[in-house]
Amino acid sequence: AQSVTQPDIHITVSEGASLELRCNYSYGATPYLFWYVQSPGQGLQLLLKYFSGDTLVQGIKGFEAEFKRSQSSFNLRKPSVHWSDAAEYFCAVVPITGFQKLVFGTGTRLLVSP
Amino acid sequence: EAGVAQSPRYKIIEKRQSVAFWCNPISGHATLYWYQQILGQGPKLLIQFQNNGVVDDSQLPKDRFSAERLKGVDSTLKIQPAKLEDSAVYLCASSPDRSYEQYFGPGTRLTVT
Numbered sequence: 001a002q003s004v005t006q007p008d009i010h011i012t013v014s015e016g017a018s019l020e021l022r023c024n025y026s027y028g029a030t031p032y033l034f035w036y037v038q039s040p041g042q043g044l045q046l047l048l049k050y051f052s053g054d055t056l057v058q059g060i061k062g063f064e065a066e067f068k069r070s071q072s073s074f075n076l077r078k079p080s081v082h083w084s085d086a087a088e089y090f091c092a093v094v095p096i097t098g099f100q101k102l103v104f105g106t107g108t109r110l111l112v113s114p
Numbered sequence: 115e116a117g118v119a120q121s122p123r124y125k126i127i128e129k130r131q132s133v134a135f136w137c138n139p140i141s142g143h144a145t146l147y148w149y150q151q152i153l154g155q156g157p158k159l160l161i162q163f164q165n166n167g168v169v170d171d172s173q174l175p176k177d178r179f180s181a182e183r184l185k186g187v188d189s190t191l192k193i194q195p196a197k198l199e200d201s202a203v204y205l206c207a208s209s210p211d212r213s214y215e216q217y218f219g220p221g222t223r224l225t226v227t
Contacts, residue, residue: 004156032214034148034214036218039221042220042221043118043205043207043218043219043220043221044157044205045218046215046216046217049214049215051214070182089184090156090157092156094214099170100214101159101162101170102147102159102160102214102216104156104157105156106154106155107154107155108158
């Protein structure tokens with residue numbers, strides 16, 4: 001079945017440490033790929049997107065993501081986490097065939113410890 | 115540029131009551147979406163409008179939910195009657211024509227008691 005999987009429900013990272021959030025997808029053809037962030041009480045904000053081309057994508061707030069076709073993954077990374085990065089992170093896809101709607105993973109909650 | 119506006123931000127109702135949410139998208143955005151986000155889950159698309167026409171409402175529980183987009187701008191989402199399982203955050207988003215980038219409003223948190 002077509003799906004987007006974020007295997008980590010919660011992740012705790014110390015401030016200043018590096019971060020990697022995992023996302024895997026299961027689609028016949030590589031979909032368009034997105035990462036969104038949702039801070040408490042806020043709507044979702046687009047961090048970055050991948051449609052084609054360079055597999056390392058730079059986004060806002062110092063985030064980047066790497067597309068790996070062989071692993072059907074699109075992991076989000078940040079070299080040094082700040083306390084303000086504590087939020088819920090959602091991986092999402094738009095299939096390139098069929099009805100092209102945004103499909104979200106279940107999210108990963110990031111906690112930042114001092 | 116003003117973002118997507120939603121109101122109210124919070125609403126508490128009893129089951130079997132009715133409720134309505136309002137959304138004003140970013141000016142010029144042709145496509146408008148309503149999502150339901152249940153606690154601990156990712157947002158789920160309820161309905162998508164292209165201008166004032168419905169593109170997809172396959173996930174909308176039509177026996178109790180309805181939505182309209184008047185004049186291709188503002189939109190309202192209504193629930194009548196509400197059930198306990200409707201407790202969720204209702205997110206509105208908009209996007210420019212032919213774009214996959216969606217811009218989200220702050221959401222309305224609905225609690226049904």
